Amino acid sequence: AAIDKPVHMQVFITPTCPYCPQAVHLAHQMAMENPNVKADMVEAIEFPHLSNKYNVMGVPRTVINEAYHLEGAAPGPMVLDKIAEALA
Template identity: 50%
Template sequence: MLSDNAKVLLKKKFEGLTDKVSLITFTQEFECRFCKETRELVLDIAAASPLIEAKVLDFVKDAGEAKRLRVNKIPAIAITGKKDYGIRYYGVPAGFELPVLVDDIIDVSRGATTLPATVKARLAEIKKPVHIQVFVSPTCPYCPAAIRTSHQLAIENTNIRTDVVEISEFVYLAQKYSVMGTPKVVINEDTSFTGAQPPEFFIEQMLAALRTSFNPMYS
């Protein structure tokens, strides 16, 4: 799926990896729309570094593993390192999203991000589970920033998990959450905003969601 030039650039980029990273991809025997592209992309990325392992699992046959990783639709990619940071991609991360996936892999390998110390200190206030969904489209120039921020927050605080959802592949979810523009961020089902916002704004919205949520799952 990746060009030869892109593969060369990836190998150079991944020279900075420090620990192993697993790209756990869920598809199924009768592949869904974009399952093939997602699987091929993951295999190409894994081939760029000996520290990246690609695991291709069947969503039906490996239902137990899907449940453990909280994967509930396909195609899906879970990025894990020394631990599971709750980073998930639903849909093929193409277009503007591919560079973000690469940066995610590097961060997970290092187990740390470049977020400022002030942001990390504020993140410590998040002491209950937070589920962030970032709804994106491949041609959206602002989506990568929202994805990147949400994933950095998840890496720095284990109470946070983040799903990136391609609206063109999961139209029913775009309708459910009234996605009129991207990126749209939904936090714990009942707090949302649109646009690429700074980490501080994400944190304020997460704290607001924790204060207002009546869902026992997040209490």
Template identity: 75%
Template structure:
């Protein structure tokens, strides 16, 4: 049975009609021992089928361990949203866990942003990111039932798009309880930057920029 309703499919076909550059979804899955792998793959398949601008590559996490390592995938299900076509580019945009509930909109917005080729961040943020010298790893912990979470994830993904030094992961806290424990996640969204700086809530761009400066200082 399809996960997408027919009227939602039609809506997305309409939304995707403005896609310009090709987008590639890379999904890492596994047949066994992954509760939401099958559903994550189905979501990616159904979304990719809605536009000829979206392609999908599915890898088995174990059978393609080397490729998983190249993409920095250490847990599944994982979805990479990258520029496709003849000039592919991995911006460091990752979804760990199923993009369901409110996070489905994150997947769609990521696709739109990557295709547009513009993060939409302010000139001030872009200038700071362009001058960045140190790597930044952002992990945004979320739950699918959190209406505030997509704003935090999308902002992190916008930053990833601006710099090869930034990688931004959505991490679904319920599916990865060991990470939720490790990073003391008792509320979402919670963004952990470079393992040491964290911020609660869907922070506005300017506030997050302040935390990023703290994380690389």
């Protein structure tokens, strides 16, 4: 399904997380390929107010449109499924 509505992805990371770069790369790649997608990388320790707001207990954690989330470095199809759920 095409992403035809605004999507905001926030990928929470820490500098030592080995799986975080993959999650950030995927989110930024989606943003580069679709003008409806905006992606941010958020350093969880530097922004505790955001980490608390989105209940970040582990990283990477991807928050989609402030209401949906994925844990870990999820593969592209899983991220797309979660985006579809967020836009439904």
